[in-house]
Amino acid sequence: MRLLTHNMLSSNIKGVANGFPLGIEVEKVIEKQVELSADFLRNLFPKIEWKALVDAARTMGYAELPEEVDSSMLDSNEFLTKFHHALLELHLEEGALVCPETGRRFPVTKGIPNMLLHEDEV
Amino acid sequence: MSSRPELQAPPDIFYNDAEARKYTSSSRIIEIQAKLSERALELLALPDDDVPRLLLDIGCGSGLSGETLSENGHQWIGLDISQSMLNVALEREVEGDLLVGDMGQGLGLRPGVIDGAISISAVQWLCNADKSSHDPRLRLKAFFGSLYRCLARGARAVLQVYPENLAQRELILSFAMRAGFAGGVVVDFPHSTKSRKEYLVLTCGPPSINTSVPTGKGEDGESCSEDESSGDEENQTVSISDRHRPRKRQKITKKGKGREWILRKKEQRRRRGDDVHPDTKYTARKRKPRF
Numbered sequence: 354m355r356l357l358t359h360n361m362l363s364s365n366i367k368g369v370a371n372g373f374p375l376g377i378e379v380e381k382v383i384e385k386q387v388e389l390s391a392d393f394l395r396n397l398f399p400k401i402e403w404k405a406l407v408d409a410a411r412t413m414g415y416a417e418l419p420e421e422v423d424s425s426m427l428d429s430n431e432f433l434t435k436f437h438h439a440l441l442e443l444h445l446e447e448g449a450l451v452c453p454e455t456g457r458r459f460p461v462t463k464g465i466p467n468m469l470l471h472e473d474e475v
Numbered sequence: 476m477s478s479r480p481e482l483q484a485p486p487d488i489f490y491n492d493a494e495a496r497k498y499t500s501s502s503r504i505i506e507i508q509a510k511l512s513e514r515a516l517e518l519l520a521l522p523d524d525d526v527p528r529l530l531l532d533i534g535c536g537s538g539l540s541g542e543t544l545s546e547n548g549h550q551w552i553g554l555d556i557s558q559s560m561l562n563v564a565l566e567r568e569v570e571g572d573l574l575v576g577d578m579g580q581g582l583g584l585r586p587g588v589i590d591g592a593i594s595i596s597a598v599q600w601l602c603n604a605d606k607s608s609h610d611p612r613l614r615l616k617a618f619f620g621s622l623y624r625c626l627a628r629g630a631r632a633v634l635q636v637y638p639e640n641l642a643q644r645e646l647i648l649s650f651a652m653r654a655g656f657a658g659g660v661v662v663d664f665p666h667s668t669k670s671r672k673e674y675l676v677l678t679c680g681p682p683s684i685n686t687s688v689p690t691g692k693g694e695d696g697e698s699c700s701e702d703e704s705s706g707d708e709e710n711q712t713v714s715i716s717d718r719h720r721p722r723k724r725q726k727i728t729k730k731g732k733g734r735e736w737i738l739r740k741k742e743q744r745r746r747r748g749d750d751v752h753p754d755t756k757y758t759a760r761k762r763k764p765r766f
């Protein structure tokens with residue numbers, strides 16, 4: 354799972370009012386290179402919760418993202434490269450996602466989070 | 476036993492390792508999945524600007540449908556309830572992110588972030604109650620409600636489905652509409668039992684030109700053969716049914732094969748030289764239930 358997905362996921366356990374962002378427990382992170390698309394990044398940027406991305410990237414061992422951003426930075430190649438790397442090249446391979454309200458852990462194995470809810474959580 | 480997988484076992488049981496294996500080994504399954512996905516992507520009608528989007532693949536399974544999205548440059552998140560199917564997707568090294576999840580529990584995604592969603596042959600599974608705690612209506616409601624919320628305004632969801640019957644299609648569609656979607660059903664090759672495919676084309680947000688339902692392929696059927704591969708796509712025209720149209724016509728055709736139809740078929744076979752029973756007053760007569 355990449356941080357792109359982490360930035361969109363939210364715990365939907367019954368009764369949870371704010372399930373975002375999910376905490377990250379890291380056991381293993383891997384990196385995979387992918388081609389950068391500035392168009393994709395620019396289109397997606399307004400939908401990103403920036404603070405959550407910065408924190409998640411730091412948890413995954415990548416601390417290069419600026420704390421503060423504005424859309425003018427999307428003209429900078431240096432910024433795009435970092436944004437791209439954090440969003441699409443870091444994978445949580447083993448570990449867990451954690452509901453911020455209930456502390457419920459969603460295990461991540463072979464890069465796949467298991468988001469299935471128990472019956473009493475639906 | 477029924478040939479409908481939905482009636483055999485819950486999806487996480489039906490799509491076991493053996494079934495999942497078919498998605499790498501059967502060229503027929505692979506080809507059909509790819510075709511359906513391409514058509515779904517076409518019906519998504521993303522802006523024609525070459526910008527890669529963030530898409531969702533619901534019931535992404537082995538990732539065949541996701542591969543179509545990747546080939547077109549998009550990023551995607553795939554959700555599936557079957558670990559065996561997702562293992563095949565891993566083997567295939569798909570580019571999208573995968574999640575184990577049950578769409579009937581609702582999609583746990585932030586509001587307004589997804590640019591479009593596709594689903595290939597998965598949503599009809601929601602019509603079954605696989606556990607005593609399952610209520611299809613609640614699950615359809617959770618699914619469509621959460622799908623509506625996570626899509627960006629004006630974004631589309633294209634769901635290719637195999638409803639078991641008219642009632643099931645109506646059920647699925649009614650929950651989509653109740654969630655706020657506009658749109659309807661597009662039917663490709665409606666006169667072919669094999670090639671017939673239906674897609675729910677749903678648009679999120681207030682009606683606009685974008686919410687009109689696109690045209691299906693092969694409505695008139697003259698050129699449409701039963702063969703999966705030989706549809707003449709150029710000559711095919713519209714088939715639309717959406718919620719603004721009364722469903723009467725479909726209901727009539729559903730009653731379908733009456734005496735007239737049978738007489739016509741028998742006549743056809745006679746002309747072909749087949750040995751056919753003579754027509755009598757008993758032909759196509761309704762039988763009593765105990766027959």
Ligand SMILES: C[S@@+](CC[C@H](N)C(=O)[O-])C[C@H]1O[C@@H](n2cnc3c(N)ncnc32)[C@H](O)[C@@H]1O
Pocket residue numbers: 486487490498508533534535536537538539540541554555556557560576577578579595596597600601
């Ligand atoms: C016909 S397969 C489609 C596979 C996929 N499009 C592919 O390319 O491999 C239907 C898929 O829907 C999934 N499915 C069925 N019910 C589901 C549910 N409630 N939530 C998530 N996925 C489900 C099944 O596990 C199966 O992988």
